[in-house]
Amino acid sequence: MPLPPLSDRTETLVVLQGVSKSYGTAEGPLMVLQAIDLTLDAGQSLALTGESGSGKSTLLHLVAGLDHPDDGRIMVDGQEIGGLDDKGRASLRRSTVGLVFQQFNLIPSLTVAANLAFHARLAGRFDAAWQRQLTERLGLDHLLARYPEQLSGGQQQRVAIGRTLAARPKLVLADEPTGNLDEATGDAVMALMLSLVAETGSSLLMVTHSDRLARRLDRRIHLRSGCIDATTVPTA
Amino acid sequence: MMRRTAMAALLSHWRRRPMQLVMLLLGLSLATALWSGVQAINAEARASYDRAAATLGQDRLDRIVSGTGAPITQSDYIALRRAGWLVSPVVDGTLRLGQTRLNIIGIDPLTMPTEGLNADVARDGDLAAFLTPPGLLYLSPETADKLSGSALPPVKRTSSLPAGIGMTDIGVAQQLLGKPGEISQLIVAPGQRRDLRAIGEIAPTLVVKAPDARGDLARLTDSFHLNLTAFGFLAFAVGLFIVYSAIGLAFEQRRATFRTLRSLGLPASTLTGLLLAELVGFAIVAGVAGVLLGYLVGSILLPGVAATLQGLYGASVPGTLSLRPQWWASGLAIALFGTLAAAAQSLWRVWRMPLLAPAQPRAWARASESGLRLQAAAAATLFAATIALAGFGSGLVVGFSVLGGLLLGAALLLPVLLALFLALMQWLARHPIAQWFWADTRQQLPGLSLALMALLLALSANIGVGTMVSSFRLTFTGWLDQRLAAELYVTARSEPEAAALRGWLKGRVDAVLPIWSVSGDIADAPVEIYGVADDPTYRENWPLLARTPETWDRVANGAGALVNEQLSRRDGLEIGDSLMLPGGWTTTIAGVYSDYGNPLPQVMIGLDALTTHYPDVARLRYGIRLPPENVAAFSEALRARFDLPPENIVDQGSLKRRSLAVFEQTFSVTAALNVLTLGVAGLAMFASLMTLSTMRLPQLAPIWAMGLTRRQLVVLELARTLVLAVITLIAALPVGLGLAWVLLSVVNVEAFGWQLPMHVFPADWVRLAILALGASLLSALIPLRQLAATAPSDLLKVFANER
Structure with a gap:
């Protein structure tokens, strides 16, 4: 599919052009991503699937501005990440992007309530009413005074999702968000996340191993050895 | 085979974390070094006292001394010999040779019992040379080297004499000391006949003293050595904080390995045994390094200590250390003890660890609220016990127990206070x-609290000792001004010269103040008795702590005596109490004066009373009042007229400088130990921060992912270290002042017999604060640089579940 010029893509939230990334290893450089082209429109959801080591998480990290590509251009919400310094990238993560990790990565020293509000307050978008609504929808209202270590895995993941969505980011990046949960809990958490993402109007880029979960998103891209597989198809 | 494989698995931890191993060994070596360095100094000094005590067999033989403070007369000696008493005469005294003081002991080898005769002195071929002019002077090799070139009889070296003591024939000694015909004491041979007349009947002024295994010097210096031991122990305890921290972390990080080994069939007892063997190995390595380092520390500090002991107590201690086997043994033992004490809790946990316990990688760092409550209760109990001890106990050991209780209680309370403050x-x-910063700092607290406790101890000790020394300096300087009021101090070499001096001085100066004294015993303890002239110099300047309007009149007319603070405290004497003095006469106490730096009790009576009761008193020393601008010219005239050596004419300024130098020297060792302790505390802080930094990434990465830059994270981490250091510093202030109060009002009184007013020196605190914050910053520098340089790929590993 030919890629339109970056400047014309006003409804497009994420654009990747010829993005490559390698890591140095003891055996020499390891190519993780090779010349990736990809777009994600505002409000759209996209599943990234592939084998372990195919470069899914790396791609997600590059879009989040957590890492630099060796080659190519990445544009998020009209800003080219390559042109941003450390401070600019931090600002992008704070205001535009929300991250949900497989390991939850909650802040252990803060209560559930403080964890939920943390990113929204950091981004200057804290909305008490929305937070209350989120808390209820996520079934966390009776856990607000607890600390992360006092929660089950499913509860922790719900807090992580709530923390991201409380900030209403334009782009939600999720890396195997249900990878640590059993199937039933994972399904329930995923249903909740998708519905909330839809309500906030955010775009979602999600890494997953699960075909079943991938099918629930608008589009799906399969990565194989750092390249986009030709068999990639829209799911909708 | 099983054990070897398991041991290899356990030891592989240290291969992966060499820095942790370095910290463990360094902490243990430093703790051992500071402790064994101090012990080496004490052992050297004590060996020297023992040798001094054994010089004339005082540790085994009875001695006869004068009960009046006057020398023993030849006639008394002859009367005793004629009555059948086997006694041997001895004269002793101090000879000043330039800057060196030599204690001369003159003996009569022909009458001296074998037990009292030194193994090498006046034996075989040397006896004739010893007895005939010019005689022989036996000296230790060190003293002989120091005195080479001095005008002394032919010197013979012997390693059996302690440093600073010279032994010669009694006739030669009497001549050297300017005490012709004088006898200081008589040594009583063992196995005397039972039918002899009692000594009291033959010579009523003489008294018999039983053998003294320890000697006066050992007793006098006890408090000084206890002081050193206490600070050595403090440094050791601070060092152990590092060891405890390093061992606790290593055990916690190996929890998964322990569980795996246990699940693969290694019994808990074998696992504990292997860990114990590992620790013993470390203790031996660090112990040997610590003892060697301790030797270095001891060697550096010993000359200062020797100078202090010489200046304060007149004790001669060699300035070089000798390596003693028992010292090696005790150094290794303390290293082993320290390691096992620091590891006891961790070993117990491994022993009790359930096989299926869930992995809690940071469980060691999470102090539960109940843990803090327990700590607060322990601190409160300790404080209560300390207050009770300070109120009802007495003695030097109680004083140091109060210090220990105060420091330990404060250290236990610190994490509780910090947790409350952070909450x-x-x-x-x-x-x-800000919320995250305080919450996260609170979470880091358990991991840092041991280092902060060590820092608190070091800072408190610095503030406490600093306040004590500065208070002492301020008081001492003012006191010296009062005490050394005369412009010039002159010592004649003989009584005829003294008489000539008195005649020459008449009319040439404003006042001549005799400084005449005798020594004796009050309640079987040595005391100095000085005579004081009725002169405005004393009435206006003498530092009296307790007085009445009639004090000086009563002293002048012989109806009263002044006692120094040491004697007043030791015997509970107050104005109006009566005091029995050597020679059996009684006087009434008219006042108490401060007498800092003097280890002996002292009494001052009127000059007339002194010469009446002790007519044989040496009348050699004088203080001279004259206009300060005339001192130099007058000294020159005195020297020209009497050909006195320079050390016999001392001006007020030189004497003050010498006294202040002795004073400064006294506390230089404590100050050095303090600085070392602060250094060790800094190292503890560094070790903890390094340790925590390796575990910080999982906590910092999510914050970074949510939009904080690495620079902001570094600034926050730096702020955290500074906040904790500042709060610790603030907490150390009242603890340090409490420590100073205990040192000034309890320990000093018990150790030296004097109490000092406490002064505070805020400028010193500012200096210490800068030093402490600098040390904290320095300790945080490497961990922070590592964080600043952390590559995004390393931070990403947190999310990639690779950690």
């Missing part, structure tokens, strides 16, 4: 970063 700050914080 309050978190509650007050409104910005999410």
Whole structure:
């Protein structure tokens, strides 16, 4: 599919052009991503699937501005990440992007309530009413005074999702968000996340191993050895 | 085979974390070094006292001394010999040779019992040379080297004499000391006949003293050595904080390995045994390094200690250390003890660890609220016990127990106070970063609290000792001004010269103040008795602590005596109490004066009373009042007229400088130990921060992912270290002042017999604060640089579940 010029893509939230990334290893450089082209429109959801080591998480990290590509251009919400310094990238993560990790990565020293509000307050978008609504929808209202270590895995993941969505980011990046949960809990958490993402109007880029979960998103891209597989198809 | 494989698995931890191993060994070596260095100094000094005590067999033989303070007369000696008493005469005294003081002991080898005769002195071929002019002077090799070139009889070296003591024939000694015909004491041979007349009947002024195994010097210096031991122990305890921290972390990080080994069939007892063997191995390595380092520390500090002991107590201690086997043994033993004490809790946990316990990688760092409550209760109990001890106990050991209780209680309380403070700050914080900062600092607290406790101990000790020394310096300087009022101090070499001097001085100066004294015993303890002229110099300047309007009149007319603070405290004497003095006469106490730096009790009576009761008193020393601008010219005239050596004419300024030098020297060792302790505390802080930094990434990465830059994280980490250091510093202030109070009002009184007013020196605190914050910053520098340089790929590993 030919890629339109970056400047014309006003409804497009994420654009990747010829993005490559390698890591140095003891055996020499390891190519993780090779010349990736990809777009994600505002409000759209996209599943990234592939084998372990195919470069899914790396791609997600590059879009989040957590890492630099060796080659190519990445544009998020009209800003080219390559042109941003450390401070600019931090600002992008704070205001535009929300991250949900497989390991939850909650802040252990803060209560559930403080964890939920943390990113929204950091981004200057804290909305008490929305937070209350989120808390209820996520079934966390009776856990607000607890600390992360006092929660089950499913509860922790719900807090992580709530923390991201409380900030209403334009782009939600999720890396195997249900990878640590059993199937039933994972399904329930995923249903909740998708519905909330839809309500906030955010775009979602999600890494997953699960075909079943991938099918629930608008589009799906399969990565194989750092390249986009030709068999990639829209799911909708 | 099983054990070897398991041991290899356990030891592989240290291969992966060499820095942790370095910290463990360094902490243990430093702790051992500071402790064994101090012990080496004490052992050297004590060996020297023992040798001094054994010089004339005082540790085994009875001695006869004068009960009046006057020398023993030849006629008394002859009367005793004629009555059949086997006694041997001895004269002793101090000879000043330039800057060196030599204690001369003159003996009569022909009458001296074998037990009292030194193994090498006046034996075989040397006896004739010893007895005939010019005689022989036996000296230790060190003293002989120091005195080479001095005008002395032919010197013979012997390693059996302690440093600073010279032994010669009694006739030669009497001549050297300017005490012709004088006898200081008589040594009583063992196995005397039972039918002899009692000594009291033959010579009523003489008294028999039983053998003294320890000697006066050992007793006098006890408090000084206890002081050193206490500070050595403090440094050791601070060093152990590092060891405890390093062992605790290593055990916690190997929890998964322990569980795997156990699940693969290694019994808990074998696992504990292997860990114990590992620790013993470390203790031996660090112990040997610590003992060698301790030797270095001891060698550096010993000359200062020797100078202090010489200046304060007149004790001669060699300035070089000898390596003693028992010292090696005790150094290794303390290293082993320290390691096992620091590891006991961790070993117990491994022993009790359930096989299926869930992995809790940071469980060691999470202090539960109940743990803090327990700590607060322990601190409160300790404080209560300390207060009770200070109120009802007495003695030097009680004094140091109060110090220990105060320090340990404060150290236990510190994490509790910090946790409360951080909780309050978190509650007050409104910005999410501030909230996270305080909450996260609170979470780091258990991992840092041991280092902070060590820092608190070191800072408190610095403030406490600093306040004590500065208070002492201020008081001592003012006291010296009062005490050394005369412009010039002159010592004649003989009585005829003294008589000539008195005649020459008449009319040439404003006043001549005799400084005449005798020595004797009060209640079987040595005391000095000085005579004081009725002169405005004393009435206006003498530092009296307790007085009445009639004090000086009563002293002048012989109806009263002044006692120094040491004697007043030791015997509970107050104005109006009566005091029995050597020679059996009684006087009434008319006042108490401060007498800092003097280890002996002292009494001052009127000059007339002194010469009446002790007519044989040496009348050699004088203080001279004259206009200060005339001192130099007058000294020159005195020297020209009497050909006195320079050390016999001392001006007020030189004497003050010498006294202040002795004073400064006294506390230089404590100050050095303090600085070393602070250094060790800094190292503890560094070790903890390094340790925590390796575990910080999982906590910092999510914050970074949510939009904080690495620079902001570094600044926050730096702020955290500074906040904790500042709070510790603030907490150390009242603890340090409490420590100073205990040192000044309890320990000094018990150790030296004097109490000092406490002064505070805020400028010193500012200096210490800068030093402490500098040390904290320095300790945080490497961990922070590592964080600043952390590549995004390393931070990403947190999310990639690779950690």
